[in-house]
Amino acid sequence: MIKAVIFDFGNVICYFTNQKLVDRIAKISGRSSQDIFNRLYRQTNITKDYETGLISSLEFYEKILALCQIDVSPLEFKEIYTKDKFSPVEGTKGLIEKLKNNYKIGILSNTSQWDWDEAMVTAPFIVDVDATTLSYQVGAMKPDTKIFTDMLAKLSLKPEECVFTDDIEEYVIAAKTLGFQAFRFTTAEKLMDDLRGVGIKI
Numbered sequence: 001m002i003k004a005v006i007f008d009f010g011n012v013i014c015y016f017t018n019q020k021l022v023d024r025i026a027k028i029s030g031r032s033s034q035d036i037f038n039r040l041y042r043q044t045n046i047t048k049d050y051e052t053g054l055i056s057s058l059e060f061y062e063k064i065l066a067l068c069q070i071d072v073s074p075l076e077f078k079e080i081y082t083k084d085k086f087s088p089v090e091g092t093k094g095l096i097e098k099l100k101n102n103y104k105i106g107i108l109s110n111t112s113q114w115d116w117d118e119a120m121v122t123a124p125f126i127v128d129v130d131a132t133t134l135s136y137q138v139g140a141m142k143p144d145t146k147i148f149t150d151m152l153a154k155l156s157l158k159p160e161e162c163v164f165t166d167d168i169e170e171y172v173i174a175a176k177t178l179g180f181q182a183f184r185f186t187t188a189e190k191l192m193d194d195l196r197g198v199g200i201k202i
Helices: 019-029 033-041 046-051 057-068 074-082 092-099 113-122 124-128 145-155 169-178 188-197
Strands: 004-007 014-016 086-088 104-109 131-134 162-166 181-184
Touching: 004 092, 014 113, 019 033, 019 057, 019 074, 033 046, 033 057, 046 057, 057 074, 057 113, 074 113, 086 113, 092 124, 092 188, 104 145, 113 124, 131 145, 145 162, 145 169, 162 169, 162 188, 169 181, 181 188
Parallel strands: 004 104, 004 162, 104 131, 162 181
Antiparallel strands: 014 086
């Protein structure tokens, strides 16, 4: 019997973009956006380290400044990093509100401290769910088993009692391997059909 529905955040509850961050740093540094993208996402593991909690927000800030050769204050950089990063995915909030009447709700996300701060501003309803598992707090990122087991422990449920949805197929497969019912997210409407297909009342 399904007792909980667990949502990814990025591109499920809110769309996100890293391009604005890349373009803003490029403008400040005088470098091309492609150069900055390569420095942030191809030549180092800095963003992954931040989302896994291996480095703090201050360390992340300091490493980015050195890597991209820019000079801004921590507060300025946090705004550069987070401003207008998220926008709501149509229908997901309403679906969560309906599901909350009969099921526990969880959010399981690969994210950083600053991203999550901004996420709670963009989608404040996420603070009212039953359990939240965030990669930077757990020290592991999807598809690592550790991040899924953390969610199960917080919900006090077994994998077969949960449905998980994510826009990334690799993470959906990882959840299925652990025994979750899992669906790749495309739209809230499609997810609604998927949930009904496994007996969830909406």
